[in-house]
Amino acid sequence: MSRRIFGVETEYGITCAAPPAEAAAPGEGTARPVTADDAARYLFRKVVAWGRSSNVFLRNGARLYLDVGSHPEYATAECDDVRQLVANDRAGERILERMTREANDLLAEEGVPGTIHLFKNNLDSAGNSFGCHENYLLRRRRDFQAVGEALVSFFVSRQILTGAGHVRTRPDGGAAYAFSQRADQMWDAMSSATTRSRPIINTRDEPHADAEKYRRMHVIVGDSSVAETTTMLKVGMTDLVLAMVEDGVRISDLAMAEPMRAIREISRDMSATVPVELAGGRTMSALQIQEEFHQRVTAWLETSGEEAELTGVQRQVLDLWERGLAALRTADPSGVETELDWAIKARLLERYRSRHRLGLDDPRVARLLLAYHDISPASGLAASLEKRGLMARVTTDEEVAAAVDEPPATTRARLRGDFVATAQDRRRDITVDWVHLKINDAAQSTVVLKDPFSPVDERVEALLATLRE
Numbered sequence: 314m315s316r317r318i319f320g321v322e323t324e325y326g327i328t329c330a331a332p333p334a335e336a337a338a339p340g341e342g343t344a345r346p347v348t349a350d351d352a353a354r355y356l357f358r359k360v361v362a363w364g365r366s367s368n369v370f371l372r373n374g375a376r377l378y379l380d381v382g383s384h385p386e387y388a389t390a391e392c393d394d395v396r397q398l399v400a401n402d403r404a405g406e407r408i409l410e411r412m413t414r415e416a417n418d419l420l421a422e423e424g425v426p427g428t429i430h431l432f433k434n435n436l437d438s439a440g441n442s443f444g445c446h447e448n449y450l451l452r453r454r455r456d457f458q459a460v461g462e463a464l465v466s467f468f469v470s471r472q473i474l475t476g477a478g479h480v481r482t483r484p485d486g487g488a489a490y491a492f493s494q495r496a497d498q499m500w501d502a503m504s505s506a507t508t509r510s511r512p513i514i515n516t517r518d519e520p521h522a523d524a525e526k527y528r529r530m531h532v533i534v535g536d537s538s539v540a541e542t543t544t545m546l547k548v549g550m551t552d553l554v555l556a557m558v559e560d561g562v563r564i565s566d567l568a569m570a571e572p573m574r575a576i577r578e579i580s581r582d583m584s585a586t587v588p589v590e591l592a593g594g595r596t597m598s599a600l601q602i603q604e605e606f607h608q609r610v611t612a613w614l615e616t617s618g619e620e621a622e623l624t625g626v627q628r629q630v631l632d633l634w635e636r637g638l639a640a641l642r643t644a645d646p647s648g649v650e651t652e653l654d655w656a657i658k659a660r661l662l663e664r665y666r667s668r669h670r671l672g673l674d675d676p677r678v679a680r681l682l683l684a685y686h687d688i689s690p691a692s693g694l695a696a697s698l699e700k701r702g703l704m705a706r707v708t709t710d711e712e713v714a715a716a717v718d719e720p721p722a723t724t725r726a727r728l729r730g731d732f733v734a735t736a737q738d739r740r741r742d743i744t745v746d747w748v749h750l751k752i753n754d755a756a757q758s759t760v761v762l763k764d765p766f767s768p769v770d771e772r773v774e775a776l777l778a779t780l781r782e
């Protein structure tokens with residue numbers, strides 16, 4: 314299978330929980346609460362001190378920045394393997410978790426009451442939505458608009474496998490479990506740069522690569538994933554579907570008539586069987602649509618001969634995809650309840666609720682839900698679920714630790730990472746983005762890296778030599 318470049322951007326939710334009133338020392342009762350904006354500034358203080366900006370590239374090739382709206386964002390370096398991507402996404406969590414601990418130390422030193430928490434989720438308590446965006450490099454071959462219509466159908470129905478699980482408020486005020494946090498927030502299927510709204514997928518003006526050859530498909534519809542296995546499935550199944558489509562397999566018969574209506578309906582139907590109208594007039598359920606994509610991918614893998622070339626992680630992806638569909642078909646999630654976020658979360662909720670006899674709308678349930686997404690091992694649940702075998706892993710701690718310090722070795726990210734690391738070690742002033750490496754000295758030496766697949770470049774060797782002078 315041709316290599317593909319992909320990267321995931323994750324925006325994190327941030328809060329600063331005030332200590333309980335009785336814990337406040339005399340005179341502290343009137344302390345101004347720490348807003349999300351303030352918290353984000355504490356979080357980035359060290360970054361700004363060394364990078365002179367809240368928008369930096371790190372020595373592992375990733376981008377870390379604070380956008381408007383105070384949602385810290387981590388964009389993984391370019392990866393060309395799903396397991397590598399999972400490790401790099403996880404590395405982002407570790408980096409932000411360390412920044413959170415340091416920011417909380419700062420708060421304590423300055424006597425500011427409160428504790429900062431970061432959440433890998435998509436909805437804050439005020440109802441603001443923030444995203445987890447996937448980027449896939451496409452070869453500029455086919456008519457993207459036509460393929461896109463049918464891919465929307467894939468992205469809209471994929472939530473029955475890769476949704477993070479969500480307790481939503483029904484119109485009658487009751488609470489109900491749904492597949493996705495993000496589904497309700499999306500309201501426009503496709504967009505060009507001119508339309509307002511939130512496009513499910515678009516191709517970015519900047520492919521961060523040779524624009525003659527490539528496009529970068531930008532997918533904004535996914536939930537942030539907590540379980541590594543869910544991240545693996547989300548990116549891995551998408552990569553396989555794109556490979557099949559790039560090879561010419563047609564999927565346009567699966568385009569939906571009204572994807573935006575469907576995305577909400579599918580999220581709310583935990584049976585995954587509600588009929589969705591297709592553009593051609595037929596109806597299919599989300600489950601049938603996903604089964605069809607799965608079936609076409611497996612058939613294509615066989616007939617194209619690609620089956621023999623599959624990597625270990627790609628086989629894991631196909632296996633989990635299949636088991637996820639079986640779980641839905643039989644209405645028995647036990648086969649995926651340590652691997653798919655919505656199922657892991659549902660099991661956790663059920664156990665907690667029956668132990669404490671709580672309704673789905675109980676505030677304690679809401680706190681548990683939030684803790685599922687809290688990235689701190691101290692206050693979040695993921696680390697302990699993993700330790701207890703209730704949340705599966707794809708990577709090892711060693712792989713994640715390596716991805717915190719080192720860039721992916723097989724892509725352009727390696728050049729960027731080496732450049733950043735060398736400049737940091739030598740205290741040299743540089744400017745970096747996805748395609749440019751520049752030394753800010755009299756000569757202003759700049760290298761443009763148009764090939765995201767290439768981890769070696771003589772021009773960069775020369776830049777590194779200059780930095781080391």
Ligand SMILES: Nc1ncnc2c1ncn2[C@@H]1O[C@H](COP(=O)(O)OP(=O)(O)OP(=O)(O)O)[C@@H](O)[C@H]1O
Pocket residue numbers: 318319320321322376388389390391392448449450517519520521522528529530531747765
């Ligand atoms: N050529 C490429 N093809 C696919 N993905 C790429 C390519 N180059 C970079 N990426 C990935 O795309 C993501 C870009 O993240 P970034 O947050 O900078 O996104 P953006 O969409 O350009 O900008 P913004 O978030 O500011 O709107 C990263 O995860 C990166 O690894």
Ligand SMILES: [Mg+2]
Pocket residue numbers: 322386388
């Ligand atoms: Mg971004």
